[in-house]
Amino acid sequence: MPILDPLSFECVSHSDEQTQRLGARFAQAIPPVCVVALQGDLGAGKTHFARGIGMGWGAAQELRSPTFTMLQEHHREPDAGARLYHVDLYRAERAEDVASTGLLELLEDNDGVIVIEWPERAWDQLPPEALRVRFAVTAPSKRNLTFSTQSASAWQTLLKFRKLAFGV
Template sequence: MNTSDHKEFESFSEAMTEEIAADLAKGVIPGSVVALCGELGAGKTVFARGFARGLGITETVSSPTFTLMQEYKVPGRERLRWFYHLDLYRIEDSKAAMVFGVDEYLSNPDAVLLVEWAERIEDILPSGTLRVEIFHAGENRRKVRISKIP
């Protein structure tokens, strides 16, 4: 279902979720922020893995829950050099995220930032952030809604 303010996709497997993410990644520009929202086990890390693959990253992508952030070199893109994968599961709010220095990653013109548990810092996300919401829709089924934060 497509509307003027968002797009929705239905996924029946992890592979389909990764494909949705990879397709989105192919169209991002340097400086983009992607905010992943969804409950525990919704598929945020699966989406992040597909997104990284869409950027051409071949390294194994896992959730940086304990390290908070992983950075990856993006191959073959002239202006897009870095992919930052941030997981805020252990961060309570934007004030705590600022102590970590998340603001530096929100404004890097050579990178794309993907944030898991982004609803915790929604008040500091820049205008134009791509908000990706993942919902359980049954066993192995997910609904993925993509919109822009105004």
């Protein structure tokens, strides 16, 4: 797990199931209000990781790729007031498309966890404390995941996740 810069680290996932388990462990480390940006090519594992976040967070329903609806809101039982928003910006080609998802309003009045796939379509809108996960396919079932942030306070969340997931 090499350190790329002071606010990032990476790991390797060897299967979709492992990527999902990493997402579930990640959910145990994140605060109740945060932004998680999942970046990578098609098939890189973003949705598996997001599904794991939903499982670890306690979503009442399994997270599925919201490609066509672009935004799905999830609740957890018994705390129906807790919210997890799953946003997929794959089809957002213009700023107007991003705006039409409701993401900008969510970011402004965030009351939960916002998980964004294809965040590069809205980088300039994301807060510096966003937790970023970059997925790179290195073999048919192997993915490199790079965890980073631009915020020293959010870095503490990533360190908590690293400790939970890897013991270091």
